Structures are given as structure tokens and as C-alpha cells.
Amino acid sequence: xxxxxxDIARGAGVARSTASRVLNGSGGATISQATQxxxxxxxxxxxxxxxxxxxxxxxxxxxxxxLIVPHLRNPFFVEVVVWCQRFLSERGLNTVxxxxxxxxxxxxxxxxxxxxxxxxILYYGSPTDSIQxxxxxxxxxxxxxxxxxxxHESEPEALAVALAVEELxxxxxxxxxxxxxxxxxxxxxxxxxxxxxxxxxxxxxCGLERFCxxxxxxxxxxxxxxxxxxxxxxxxxxxxxxxxxxxxxxxxGIFCHNDLLAVGCLCALRRGGVNIPEEIALIGCDALPEGxxxxxxxxxxxxxxxxxxxxxxxxxxxxxxxxxxPQPRQIILTPELVQGHTT
Amino acid sequence: xxxxxxDIARGAGVARSTASRVLNGSGGATISQATQxxxxxxxxxxxxxxxxxxxxxxxxxxxxxxLIVPHLRNPFFVEVVVWCQRFLSERGLNTVxxxxxxxxxxxxxxxxxxxxxxxxILYYGSPTDSIQxxxxxxxxxxxxxxxxxxxHESEPEALAVALAVEELxxxxxxxxxxxxxxxxxxxxxxxxxxxxxxxxxxxxxCGLERFCxxxxxxxxxxxxxxxxxxxxxxxxxxxxxxxxxxxxxxxxGIFCHNDLLAVGCLCALRRGGVNIPEEIALIGCDALPEGxxxxxxxxxxxxxxxxxxxxxxxxxxxxxxxxxxPQPRQIILTPELVQGHTT
DNA sequence: AGAGATTACGCAAACGATTGCGGTCACTAT
DNA sequence: ATAGTGACCGCAATCGTTTGCGTAATCTCT
Numbered sequence: 206x207x208x209x210x211x212d213i214a215r216g217a218g219v220a221r222s223t224a225s226r227v228l229n230g231s232g233g234a235t236i237s238q239a240t241q242x243x244x245x246x247x248x249x250x251x252x253x254x255x256x257x258x259x260x261x262x263x264x265x266x267x268x269x270x271x272l273i274v275p276h277l278r279n280p281f282f283v284e285v286v287v288w289c290q291r292f293l294s295e296r297g298l299n300t301v302x303x304x305x306x307x308x309x310x311x312x313x314x315x316x317x318x319x320x321x322x323x324x325x326i327l328y329y330g331s332p333t334d335s336i337q338x339x340x341x342x343x344x345x346x347x348x349x350x351x352x353x354x355x356x357h358e359s360e361p362e363a364l365a366v367a368l369a370v371e372e373l374x375x376x377x378x379x380x381x382x383x384x385x386x387x388x389x390x391x392x393x394x395x396x397x398x399x400x401x402x403x404x405x406x407x408x409x410x411c412g413l414e415r416f417c418x419x420x421x422x423x424x425x426x427x428x429x430x431x432x433x434x435x436x437x438x439x440x441x442x443x444x445x446x447x448x449x450x451x452x453x454x455x456x457x458g459i460f461c462h463n464d465l466l467a468v469g470c471l472c473a474l475r476r477g478g479v480n481i482p483e484e485i486a487l488i489g490c491d492a493l494p495e496g497x498x499x500x501x502x503x504x505x506x507x508x509x510x511x512x513x514x515x516x517x518x519x520x521x522x523x524x525x526x527x528x529x530x531p532q533p534r535q536i537i538l539t540p541e542l543v544q545g546h547t548t
Numbered sequence: 549x550x551x552x553x554x555d556i557a558r559g560a561g562v563a564r565s566t567a568s569r570v571l572n573g574s575g576g577a578t579i580s581q582a583t584q585x586x587x588x589x590x591x592x593x594x595x596x597x598x599x600x601x602x603x604x605x606x607x608x609x610x611x612x613x614x615l616i617v618p619h620l621r622n623p624f625f626v627e628v629v630v631w632c633q634r635f636l637s638e639r640g641l642n643t644v645x646x647x648x649x650x651x652x653x654x655x656x657x658x659x660x661x662x663x664x665x666x667x668x669i670l671y672y673g674s675p676t677d678s679i680q681x682x683x684x685x686x687x688x689x690x691x692x693x694x695x696x697x698x699x700h701e702s703e704p705e706a707l708a709v710a711l712a713v714e715e716l717x718x719x720x721x722x723x724x725x726x727x728x729x730x731x732x733x734x735x736x737x738x739x740x741x742x743x744x745x746x747x748x749x750x751x752x753x754c755g756l757e758r759f760c761x762x763x764x765x766x767x768x769x770x771x772x773x774x775x776x777x778x779x780x781x782x783x784x785x786x787x788x789x790x791x792x793x794x795x796x797x798x799x800x801g802i803f804c805h806n807d808l809l810a811v812g813c814l815c816a817l818r819r820g821g822v823n824i825p826e827e828i829a830l831i832g833c834d835a836l837p838e839g840x841x842x843x844x845x846x847x848x849x850x851x852x853x854x855x856x857x858x859x860x861x862x863x864x865x866x867x868x869x870x871x872x873x874p875q876p877r878q879i880i881l882t883p884e885l886v887q888g889h890t891t
Numbered sequence: 892a893g894a895g896a897t898t899a900c901g902c903a904a905a906c907g908a909t910t911g912c913g914g915t916c917a918c919t920a921t
Numbered sequence: 922a923t924a925g926t927g928a929c930c931g932c933a934a935t936c937g938t939t940t941g942c943g944t945a946a947t948c949t950c951t
Contacts, residue, residue, distance in 0.1 A: 207662075207663055207664060207937095209936095209937055209938090210937065210938065210939095211937075211938095219900075219901085220900065220901045220902075221901090221937085221938080221939090222900080222901065222902080222903095222938095222939075222940075223899085223900055223901075225938065225939060225940085226900090226939090226940090229939085231939085231940090235897090235898055235899065235900095236898095236899065236900075237898080237899060237900090240899080240900085254662045254664070255664075255937080255938075256605070256664045256936080256937050256938070257610075257662075257664055257665050258601055258604040258605040258610065258664065258936080258937080258938095259605050259906090259936070259937035259938040259939090260937080260938055260939080261601040261906095261938095262599070262601040262602050262605050262906050262907065262908090262936090262937085262938075263905080263906050263937080263938045263939050263940090264906085264938085264939070265906070267600075267601065277626050277629065277630050278626075278630075280623065280626075283620050283621075283623075283626055286620065287620050287621070287647070290645065290647075299644060300644070300645070301642060301643070301644065302633065302643070302645065304630070304633075319550075319597045319600075320550055321550060321597070321598075321599045321600055321601065321907095322600050434837075435837055437837055437838075437840075437841045438837075438841075440841075441841060468838075468841055469841050472841040472842065472843060475843050476843060494777075494778055494780055494781075495780075495811075495838055497780075498780045498781075498783075498784060498811055498812050498815040499815065499842075499843075500815060500818045500819060500842075500843050550907095552906095552907055552908085553907065553908060553909095554907075554908095562930075562931085563930065563931045563932075564907085564908075564909090564931090565909075565910070565930075565931065565932080565933095566929085566930055566931070568908070568909060568910085569909090569910090569930090572909085574909085574910090578927090578928060578929065578930095579928095579929070579930075580928080580929065580930090583929080583930085598907080598908070599906085599907050599908065601906085601907080601908090602906070602907035602908040602909090602936090603907080603908055603909080604908095604936095605906090605907080605908075605935095605936050605937070605938090606907080606908050606909050606910090606935075606936050607908085607909070607936085608936070664937095
């Protein structure tokens, strides 16, 4: 059985309140050195450790934030988790993870994400669905929330630390164009994962498409439907499809929604004997370590994950302390191109 | 503000106790249908959700287990986390993650892992250090714990769901031998990460070494010291070192402690123009998806992660319910070879 | 020396739930 | 009519902390 504050108090001959005040250094009242010493020593000897549940009940806070990410099978999100958890733990906050896509959380979400279970939420979701959809009607809208990754049009007032997703597409376009991969054959393709059967036309796809339109470069947004083998598998099967095309129907440059797709696609193309980047150039997104250790290192776009997480945690913390809302409400962090050998 | 049991009770004109008993269906006493209906409807309307902190305080349990893994930069451990979390959430248990290697948890461990913060622990650590070292002197030895991944000689009595680590080495050896990669040049090498500056001589290295001794195959255990770039980076630099050797000093077959090392090494060797598997064969460990999508798909060893996690969670659950200890105390799950193109 | 300030501490009420025990009914059996 | 029996429900303690307020004791100053 654990030792409680009561035990300390009794042992030191003081009231629980006094012991509590000594141990937390809080509570207005002043306590004599002698008493402090006595209490502290006893606590030390008995190996006292406060009951978190009782503290949380009394202080009406959970010391916990919910971190919502799509899943953990993409190292990008793992990185997000690692950094968020690190910054949160520095502030003494627990992290509870909620992968939304991989598992069927159903009622579990409701169970875990009530106002009483978490003090705040960091939400990395698709820009089209807001957190409300996740929490359901029972969701408590008053939980302090900071959005990660992108701005949510449905929550224009919310705090967000986003990545310049559209800029990703533009940067990729510029790079492919300058390197001369854009005007070849069927122009530029953007490979995206499917969503409800069609390619995700997110900001990065749009950014690239816009760039292509400006330069009058042929552009296609493509996806596949076989996701049974993960994103790499999808990329691989798309690569195979490209291999099946005659040369002039193939893209000159490919921008992949993320590095996993890119790796899969690269794998198929290389095995198919395609000259990269001479025939087809490839650029990924997220700068995963995995891309660097391909036989042909992947050109990709690095996003400032740690900065994003740090800022988000900082903002969430402010929100939880009801500090005045920071200006601007939304931060947008810019990516950086990492030159590899696939462009 | 959240609605409490008190509110329900008052609204329905019953005592808190009655409301509680209705909502949990527990507590011996019988409640009339009419009352039940009234309470339930009110709870529904008001969107009542119990305060977990209060419940946990009262029931003296945290509904939470601590999942301890070295870090999350290796997808293998991510997989462990994903599966454990899944099986735990099926049983209504929260998961809190403690990466031991990546971050300096220091006092945080002590803070989070007390008897009062978690009901149980799943521990995936190196076989040489026990959980006691992690928890420190303040650690509460009475927390139900199940060891994951390997047996801990320091805890022969403990429950464990282990992988047949030594068998990994043996299987790799047999495979390299049968494929004719073992007797070439400098024989078989085992690439391991360093620990305190020297290669980890764990069970898989020993398993391979023993096999080599039996067949009188030259064997070396090698590592490097540059881990600034992760395991892939280490593998890569070791690959470069191999490239610098004259052919007859090179290994005929390499067994890598894990797929990340293997991928890095493979990358260096291929870029260096080595014929794989003709000149050097390579076998990894863990069957990460990443290995399959190399230009030359990696031969590797698959371990039954989901089974391991499921069994571990099941056993931990039993332990927490103080069920009689299962026999045998330790389960050992065997790996399976996945043939790729690097052997 | 007595008023006022300060120091040092204890009392008891929260926080929101669970649960052992006891009490009130209505109804039946004697 | 009285005791016995269920069915139904409320009282109040309990989990371990925090904290507002009250009150002695001590000190300071004139």
C-alpha cells in the first residue's frame, strides 16, 4: 500500500494541510523551517509520492493532453508524436495517443477524450474534417485545441501551427521545372493516396497544379485503389502502371504526396529499368531518413516538424492557462527542398 | 462545466448512489424499471459522462498501463506500440508511452510510473537491464509487469512473451550457409549497433556465432561508432568500410541486427557496385516494409509482433486480476524467414 | 502593557464517484 | 393483527488531495 499525505502528517505531528503546503511550497501560509524539515524528511524516508488521481480530481485537471494523428505507420507522424511528447513532458504533461485511421476507436474516442480525461488536444487531421466530427455530438467543444499540420477552413478562429502545404506543391513544381523534368512527355504527375476512391486533391496537389497551369505544363493527379500493402505498396503499383505506358505517355516528373509513395514508386521504376532522373524525375515529401538511403537518394521536401510541435505545445499551453490568444492565430511554417539524386 | 452524478440524481429525484447503480448496473441492490428509465434518460439528455479521476480515485486503479520501449525511430517498436495499444484499448485500458532511449526521462519516469499512475507495465527493454534500474530505488516492485521481446535473466520468475532471439541468429546462419554465402572470403559477419562503444553481443549474435562455430565458418561481430545518423547511417558507414576492403577480406554473408542497419549497408554496397547476393549476401531482421521496397528486396526475418503483443496484454490483464500465474511463465515465439533478393 | 501585525498552523469543506449497510415500504402468510 | 419477506432506495463513509478561512501564539511598536 502506498503512503499517503495523512501518514506523513500524522508522523510529523502536523495537519494534512500543513504537510501538503510544505510539499508543494504553495498555499499562501508560511511554515516554519523546523516543520518543513520534519515533513520533508519524513516524506523522503517513507518514499511518499502523491496520488495523481486525487490531485487531478481536486485540481480538476488531467495533466494529460490527447494527441490525435491519423496513424503511426508513416514515420512522419511518428516524428510528430516523438517531438510533441517530448515538449509536453518537459512541461510535466502526459500524452495520450489517438490514431484515427488505423484503428476503429469508435466509442473509445468518446470515452477518452472528454473534458475530464484531457486538458487539451493537439489535432493532426485531414483539413477537411474537423475535430468535432471525431468527438461526435457528445464532444466537448470547450477543450483547448491546437491544430497541427494544416489550417482547417471549418475552424477559422482556432489556433493552428500549419505547414505551408500549398508551397510544397509549388516548390516541387519549380524544382522539376528548373531541372527540366516538367515539359517532358506527359508533363508532371502528382501521386496521391486515395480517399473514398479518388485521389486526395489537397493543397499540395493544388499548389503544384497551379504552378503547372501558369507555365502551361501538362498536369495529372493520379492515385490507385490498392492500399492493402500500405503507401509504399500503392506507390509501387502506380510505378508498375507507369512502366506499362509507352514513353511519351509517361510523366517527365513525379511529385509524390509523401516519401512512402515515392519510395514505392521509385522501387518499381528502377526495377523496371527506367533511367532516373533522365527519363523520369521523382520528388517526394517529408524528408524521411528512408529516402536518403535508397540506392538513388530521394529528392524530397523537409518540413520543420520539431518547430511545429514546439510552437503547437507552447500555444496549447497558453490556451490552457487562458492567456490572451496569440497573434497571429495561425502560424505557417515553410518547407525546404532536399536535393537527392532522383531529380 | 461538466454534469456530475449529483446533477443526475437531483434531476431524477434519487440519491447519487441510486443513479450510480443504475448507470453501472452494479451494486447488488435492485432498482425499479421506472427509476432506471428516468435516470438513464436524464443522463442521456444531460450528456453525462463520469469523471474518470473520481472513479479512479475511488476504485484505486488508473485504467492505464505504461508501455516501455527503447524508442520510436525504429518502425519495429512502432509496430509493437500500435498492437499493444490496440489490444489494450479493446480492454478499455489507456496506454502511456515511455521511450527510454531517445529522451531523457529522468525524474519523469519516477513521476509517471508510480503504482498510482499505472496499473501495469509492458516492458520492452534490453535483456541486460531490468525494469528496476529504470524505475530507480523509488520504483514500486509490486506493479504487475510483463516483459516483452526477450527473457530477462535478472527476473527469471517474471511473466514474459519473448521472441526466439537466438533462433534468429541460427536461422540466418542456416540460410546463409545453405545458399552458399557462408564460406566465401571472410565468412559471416554480424552487424550490430554499438553499446558503450562495443558491438552488442546479444542472443542473435550468439546464435549465429554458435552455428558458425559448429560448421567451422569464420565469424566476426562488428559495429561502428558513428550513430549520429541513426541505424541506417551506421549500416551505411559499415558498408563503406567493407567496400574499402580487398575482396578476400570481405564477408561472404552479412546478418544485420535489424533491417535498418541492413538497409543502410545494402545502400552503401550497391552504390559501391558490389554484386548482391553473388559477392556479398545480406540478411536483415524484423521484416519491415521498408526492406521489401528496396531495389533489391531484403531477405529478412519476420517476428510475430501482433501475437506477441496480444499474448502479453492477455497475460498482463490476468496478472492485474490476480489470476493464478499462467504456465509456462514464459512464452517464446519463433521467427520466420522472408526470402528476398539479397541472398 | 496593550493594540496591531505577523507567523504558523489546524479545521473542514470541497472534488465526483462507489458501496456497505440500514431503513422504508407493500405484500403475504400465519 | 403481527411478523416475515422481498423489493427499492438513501445515508454517509471513503478514496487522497488542495485550499479558504479561522485562530492561537509570537513579535513589534509606542
